[in-house]
Amino acid sequence: NAGVMQNPRHLVRRRGQEARLRCSPMKGHSHVYWYRQLPEEGLKFMVYLQKENIIDESGMPKERFSAEFPKEGPSILRIQQVVRGDSAAYFCASSPPSTGILANYGYTFGSGTRLTVV
Amino acid sequence: QKEVEQDPGPLSVPEGAIVSLNCTYSNSAFQYFMWYRQYSRKGPELLMYTYSSGNKEDGRFTAQVDKSSKYISLFIRDSQPSDSATYLCAMTTDSWGKLQFGAGTQVVVTP
Numbered sequence: 001n002a003g004v005m006q007n008p009r010h011l012v013r014r015r016g017q018e019a020r021l022r023c024s025p026m027k028g029h030s031h032v033y034w035y036r037q038l039p040e041e042g043l044k045f046m047v048y049l050q051k052e053n054i055i056d057e058s059g060m061p062k063e064r065f066s067a068e069f070p071k072e073g074p075s076i077l078r079i080q081q082v083v084r085g086d087s088a089a090y091f092c093a094s095s096p097p098s099t100g101i102l103a104n105y106g107y108t109f110g111s112g113t114r115l116t117v118v
Numbered sequence: 119q120k121e122v123e124q125d126p127g128p129l130s131v132p133e134g135a136i137v138s139l140n141c142t143y144s145n146s147a148f149q150y151f152m153w154y155r156q157y158s159r160k161g162p163e164l165l166m167y168t169y170s171s172g173n174k175e176d177g178r179f180t181a182q183v184d185k186s187s188k189y190i191s192l193f194i195r196d197s198q199p200s201d202s203a204t205y206l207c208a209m210t211t212d213s214w215g216k217l218q219f220g221a222g223t224q225v226v227v228t229p
Binding site: 004035040042043044045056058059107108109110111112114 | 122124126154159160161162163164206208216217218219220221222
């Protein structure tokens with residue numbers, strides 16, 4: 001059973017370009033969470049999605065950032081018109097349906113996408 | 119003031135020593151507490167999970183939660199060089215998993 005798969009592992013974008021980060025949850029998982037990790041900082045919650053629904057986007061910047069988790073395919077975190085301050089590691093995590101994190105004692109993280117804006 | 123405070127270290131210990139890590143927090147509504155281990159360039163990996171106050175032991179790892187003091191700890195006994203990593207505390211108010219993380223403590227275990 002493959003874990004949470006994120007791609008690409010590394011992404012370089014010039015200022016003003018768009019960045020698309022993909023996350024395929026573990027098999028059977030329908031809840032996806034995105035976190036951002038800035039250098040020397042802990043992970044910061046961005047958004048929580050279920051299939052075709054955004055449940056909690058309280059951590060998402062108001063502009064340029066969007067996320068989706070379609071019925072078919074991976075979850076996508078999209079950053080438009082990237083700036084240098086968007087350079088960070090972006091982690092996705094997944095958990096099974098209807099049980100939240102507790103039944104599995106926390107959720108499973110992917111290895112992250114490291115975005116560098118030049 | 120950050121909601122979760124964690125000393126970033128680095129914390130250097132000799133092999134075989136006990137590693138002691140801790141976090142303090144300000145939100146009394148936190149009920150679920152976790153410790154994650156993160157190796158360089160990898161995603162966080164869950165080590166320990168505790169609900170409310172109390173102690174939990176799993177092999178060489180012991181997690182403690184003191185809600186009255188808003189203080190959580192992780193102890194690693196008989197530390198090994200392979201324990202060298204960043205340790206992140208995390209907590210949440212509910213089961214749906216919007217975790218609040220500490221900044222992480224870098225631990226180095228020297229042979």
